[in-house]
Amino acid sequence: MPTEFKLPDVGEGVAEGEIVAWLVSEGDTVEEDQPVAEVETDKAVVEVPSPYDGTVKELHYEEGDVVPVGDVIVTFNVEGEDDLDAAPERDETSAADADADTETADAASAASSGSGRTFAPPSVRRLARERDVDLSTVSGSGPSGRITEGDVRAAAESGEESAEASAPKSAVTKVSEEDEKSAASAATNEKAASAEPVEAAGREKTLAAPATRRVAEELGVSLDDVPASEEREDGAFVSEAAVREYAEAQQAAQAADTAEVRSGDADGESGEREERVPYRGVRRTIGKQMAESKYTAPHVTHHDTAVVDALADVREELKPVAEERGFRLTYMPFIVKAVVAGLKQHPYLNSQLDEENEEIVLKNYYNIGIAVATDAGLMVPVIKNVDEKSIPDIAAEMRDLIEKARDRSISREEMQGGTFTLTNFGAIGGEYATPIINYPETAILGLGALEERPVAEDGDVVAKETLPLSLSIDHRVIDGAVAAEFANTVQEYLENPSMLLLE
DSSP: EEEEOOOOOOOOTOOOEEEEEEEEEETTTEEETTTTEEEEEEEEEEEOSSSEEEEEEOOOTTOOEEEEETTEEEEEETTTTTOOGGSOOOHHHHHHHHHHHHHHHHHHHHHTTSSOOOOOOHHHHHHHHHOOOGGGOOOOSSGGGGEEEEHHHHHHHHHHHHHHHHHHHHHHHHHHHHHHHHHHHHHHHHHHHHTTTOOOOOOOOOOOHHHHHHHHHHOOOGGSSSSOSSEEEEEEOHHHHHHHHHHHHHHHHHHHHHHHTTTTTTOOSSOOOOOOOOOOOOHHHHHHHHHHHHHHHHEEEEEEEOOOOOHHHHHHHHOOOOOHHHOOOSSSHHHHHHHHHHHHOOOSSSEEEETTTEEEEEOSSEEEEEEEEEEEEEEEEEEGGGGGGGHHHHHHHHHHHHHHHHOOOSSSSGGGGOOOOEEEEETTSSSSSOOOOOTTTTEEEOOOOEEEEEEEEEEEEEEEEEEEEEEETTTOOOOOHHHHHHHHHHHHHHHHHGGGOOO
């Protein structure tokens, strides 16, 4: 008997998920624990494994659909159990149909990859959906046959060329779509034409009953603009019915204008004027967290600049050694170390406000989040127990976490448990900003671009390597003086990097 598989709870507090990609097709044979779908929650993309050995009978949602946890997403024919829908009594016609179906299924199976699975990261699957490319028909050029973005783009270009060369079916479809668009545009124009606004009278004086004046005020209509119901000896007279008719005509005209603008055809030209992108998944989570942080924790931002010539020299000296050991040495591991040294001396910046119990929780462990810009939005992987790790260890772990965040393979656990966050907007450009605290943490440090700037020294202006710092604090927990002291400590370590050897 067919067995229904419901979308499981893929994470704490997750109520729904978006089907990013199906990893199987109807008719595929699957094994227990084999991933059948990629589902994007409000935290990350996770693979949902099959709980059964069997065959996929039906996929209940399309890619891109948002599915509540607990809804049936797949029906399986489980091994060893008969599919009651398979009609045990076969007449000749059904047998012929079944044979034909079998042949079709075999052909489809042959067209798919030999293993039945397609290996591609979420970003590539997203690109494939955008370019309407069937990944099962694409040969991967990456490691172990993994499909790359380049493979998808090449397949898309190849498909477009084929479509232009022949495909009468697509031509019919195109004409149909244009017809529909033309019909919609004509309907809009017709509606707009029939809803032409009544020309305002623009008088200086209008006669009307008190009740009519109240109606005009409620409808937001100027009586002097309403066409006169009759001309009296003292001037134009307007009735309540005329006011209501004028108001309705104006509203209809405005609605027609709005529809015309939304159709992207307000000037009689074709083309989309706006694009609507679903506000959900990681982007929605980012928005909610930012709003909660901004409107819960009163932010104050302290700006400073560290002169880091010595740090630049140390990094240049150690870069070849790091390369020999197989990793690229950036400034970030030094900064992470300096921040932890500062947190040890100023523990209130490594804390959380427990509002329910009215307690400030000082944390004696140091889990540093690193804000990473990804295609899906900002993610914050967390390096745990930084105080127990060396600079090479931090560099290697940070590189791995950032790569995982960018290809959406990072787990929820790797983005949880942070006590303090760093955001390096200087990697893109800029000096200072106002970072929003990664709530419920109480502080975040933003880094500007590390580059050579003029510095006054002994009465002269000299060029020095400088690092702009932007420290936002939760002012309920941390005073401005404490924030400044923390910034001074971090600067001291950055300007004298040999001190980091003691940490």
